[in-house]
Amino acid sequence: MQRISSLLCAAALALSGSAMADDFKVVTTIKPLNLIVSELVQGAATSDAILPPGASPHDYALRPSDVKKLNDADLVIWVGPQLETFLTKLMATNPNSFALTKQAGIHFLNYGEKGSDDHSDHAGHGHADHGDHASHDGHDDHGDHADHDGHDAGHEGHDDHGDHADHDGHDEHAGHHHHHHSGLDPHFWMGPKQTIEAANVITEALIKHDPLHKTVYLANLSTFTSEVNQAVSELNAEIKPLSNKGYFVFHDGYGYFEHQFGLNNLGHFTVEPDRKPGAKTLIAIRESLKDKQAYCVFSEPQFSPAVVDSVTKGTEVNIGTLDPMATNVQVGKGGYVRFIKELGQSFTKCLK
Numbered sequence: 001m002q003r004i005s006s007l008l009c010a011a012a013l014a015l016s017g018s019a020m021a022d023d024f025k026v027v028t029t030i031k032p033l034n035l036i037v038s039e040l041v042q043g044a045a046t047s048d049a050i051l052p053p054g055a056s057p058h059d060y061a062l063r064p065s066d067v068k069k070l071n072d073a074d075l076v077i078w079v080g081p082q083l084e085t086f087l088t089k090l091m092a093t094n095p096n097s098f099a100l101t102k103q104a105g106i107h108f109l110n111y112g113e114k115g116s117d118d119h120s121d122h123a124g125h126g127h128a129d130h131g132d133h134a135s136h137d138g139h140d141d142h143g144d145h146a147d148h149d150g151h152d153a154g155h156e157g158h159d160d161h162g163d164h165a166d167h168d169g170h171d172e173h174a175g176h177h178h179h180h181h182s183g184l185d186p187h188f189w190m191g192p193k194q195t196i197e198a199a200n201v202i203t204e205a206l207i208k209h210d211p212l213h214k215t216v217y218l219a220n221l222s223t224f225t226s227e228v229n230q231a232v233s234e235l236n237a238e239i240k241p242l243s244n245k246g247y248f249v250f251h252d253g254y255g256y257f258e259h260q261f262g263l264n265n266l267g268h269f270t271v272e273p274d275r276k277p278g279a280k281t282l283i284a285i286r287e288s289l290k291d292k293q294a295y296c297v298f299s300e301p302q303f304s305p306a307v308v309d310s311v312t313k314g315t316e317v318n319i320g321t322l323d324p325m326a327t328n329v330q331v332g333k334g335g336y337v338r339f340i341k342e343l344g345q346s347f348t349k350c351l352k
Contacts, residue, residue, distance in 0.1 A: 024210045027073035029084050030057050032189040032326045035335040037077055040202055040220050042333065044213035045074075054327040056302050057084045058272055070094065075209050077202060083186035098205050101184060106197045109255055111185050190324065191256025192232045192340060196225050224336070231337045235261060235344040242351045247296040248285055250308065253324055257343060266294055269307065282311055289315040296350035298322045320350030 024045035028034040034049035041047050050066045051057060057079075070076055070087075073096060080101030081088045091097040100106060188194040203221045207214045239261045246266040258265050266288060269277040288294055289312060296318040299308045302325060312319055323346070326339040 024074050024206075024213070025072065026075045026077060026206075027069055028076075029078045029087065030055075030325065031329075031331070032324070032336075032339060033077065033079060035326060035329065035331055035339055036189065036195060036199060036224075037202060038331050039224050039333060039336060040199060040206065040217060042216075042220055044216040044220075045206070045210060054302055054325055056325065057086070060084075060086050062086055062090070075205065077205070079186045079188070080184075082184050096209075098202075100188070100198055100201065101186060103201045105201045106188065106194055108188060108194065109185050109191075109259065110183060111252065111255070113185075113255075185253075185255050187253045187324065188256055189336075190254055190340075190343070191260050192228050193260055194256055195336065196228055199224055227334065227337050228340075231340055232260070235340065238348050239263065239344055242348060245295045245351045247294050247298060247320075247347075247351060248288075249298045249322065250300050254322065257340075261344075263347065269311075277307060282307065286311050286315075289317050292316075296320050298346070298350065300324065301327055318350045320346055322346050 024041075026037055026041055026045055026047045028037050028047060028049045030051050031049050031053050034047055038047040048069070050062075050069055051060055067090065070090060071094070075096050075098055076091065076094060077098045077100070078084050078087055078091065080099040082101055091099065101108060188198060199221055203217050206217045210217075243262045244264060246264045248266055249268050251270050251272060252268040254263075254265065257263070267281075267285065269281065269285065285297075289297070294317055297308060297312050298320045299322075301321060301323050308319065322343065324343075326335075326342075329335055329339045329342065
């Protein structure tokens, strides 16, 4: 009898180990994306990001361990070649690659695009199980948005940015909403509206690849959507009174959040975090600060250049910090909401 009991225990352990080995594995790239995905797969799969917390995708180089992790994944969810240029070649031959910028159903903005003026409390609704929201490689439903696949030429090659300064000939005027990127803005996770759209698209992909957990994925999506919409309502109340107060950001990456909440961005130091701002840009920003056009200048923890201190020196402008990469936000339930709330608090604290 004891032997039978031992055999049963051994069999149970073997089955348990097999189940763990067969867990559906999702790999993401940047931490903000993993905040979203980890909530959608909770209780059904595992999710892991390849970039360390705080790392920038603009200048990241894959390690051998990253390549192994990507190749072993059941599904690789990344933003797209407009952001993670280091993945373009590897993902071209990976059948489990899922680039969000190549899916329908997410209304990406183009750099310099105003976006919708509707700053309603509800950013979106969960609808991954609706047939007319299936993910496609095309962008037919984007309407007025430019063909996203066609933007690769302008954004896949960040390598040539290096440490080169913005050329003065780019006419990057501070004090205006001029953006000298062109094409698709990949920083969708800053916008709750687009994030909910992405969550729907991701959930559809999860169900397609792991249909046994469809019920769990749909329940997670519903919870995620409700919590994000509640956070948007709270942020609208906090941020709306500050909509007329101007500010400068370190790099051109906050358009989705600004469009969602109607913020007054006067300009940016650089179009890419790893690209030095030009002399004319710095002079124009300093003149705006002297004229008291701006209430705040924001730096970033990943890139805290002395240039921000030098430009603001001798002025009364506030200096704040925006963290687009969610460096200190814990991954897990409510992680994305904590991220957008902290981003909102960073704006309100500096602009009040």
